[in-house]
Amino acid sequence: MLLDMLGQLDPYLIGAVLLAVLALDGSLLIGTVLPGDAAIVVAGTALTGPAEIAVAAVAGVIGCYLGATGGWLIGRRYGSRVRHSRAGKWIGEHRWTRAERMTTGEGGGPALAASFFLPVVNALIPVLAGTLGVPYRRFIRWALVGSTAWVSTYLVLGSLAGEFVRQNEHLMVPVAGCVAILAAGLAVISRRARADRRARVSEPGGSPAPRTVSPPLQ
Template identity: 30%
Template sequence: MSALLDPQHLLSSFGTLGVFVILFAETGLLVGFFLPGDSLLFTAGLLTATGVSSSVHLSLVPVLLAAAGGALLGAEVGYLIGRAAGPALLERPEHRRRHAGVQRARAVLERYGHGKAIVLARFIPVVRTLMNPLAGTVGVPARTFTLWQCVGGLLWALGVTLAGHVLGGQIPGIDAYLLPIIAVVVVVSLLPVLVELLRSRRGTTSRR
């Protein structure tokens, strides 16, 4: 399990194919909510800036295509799963983390409306996994969903990857700094989840 959470291990083992598979699973399959999408994209971007003689080097264009393909196709599959399975799949309190994620995704959807919520969800771990089936479950029109998931998916997948690529190009010998940089990215990507947990606890406390 720990290997699935280590972006450097995933990329050194599976390369560009790993980018596509992990993003597809994280955005399209409910079991993929724990996968490291943000850190994987950023690390892949860093590794496109290493020299070709480095232990792990990826080519930028194939990585961008794999990232976009996995993010967009995964979201469509997640939406179709939501339309087919509906509440029976999502509304299961016994899966506490998934249930909490569904509630956060629903809150984002209700607060911002379809388009903005689908785009924003891409940048929130767990929520980006559950927003797609939730959109299918609550009946977001297919054209509306496809339009905004493509906008959000491309902004997220390409933007985070290119950010890693640009940073890698600015730091000579980026290989030596991969672990601390990945650790920072993981922490930053988890901040929205931690903020939401604090809000939920405060809300629970205030109702007592």
């Protein structure tokens, strides 16, 4: 069984791999293709105790620090060219816009920290923070708060899920089926909601009011 194979891996090896993945997540936008959430949860399924989770959590936070710093420097150096590059257009303007709202919105630092729980968006925010001139010290402080909560929470959830599956292998197929149905239903609802919003905006008089951008992160 795959979980049994993962459980035999050295926690330090798992931590090293997680560090590398999360460093690339925020610096080279790898998180737009392979969301870091999935990597953290999979790593968690291989961990079986507080000590192992702590080792992986420290490694994961270091990876987030490196990724956030690298992304900020890329944004600082290249500005909006990343956003308007071929890769940036592939990511989608709606995702960039959502990440920009999180970076410059009224929520300030707490909103930025919470953004780590938003797949894809969390990979874009470091680059946008550098592009928009958010001071590094303020940015990295909240990035560390958010990444610590994000990595720790998902590692614990992954570990609990892995332990549950190992003890209840006979439930794996029905549980997986329920999860797949739920995911498909949420995807359909999300698509319909987006279509309804686009329809309202396209109607006469339905254009949204100009958005006022708040000052950078306080």
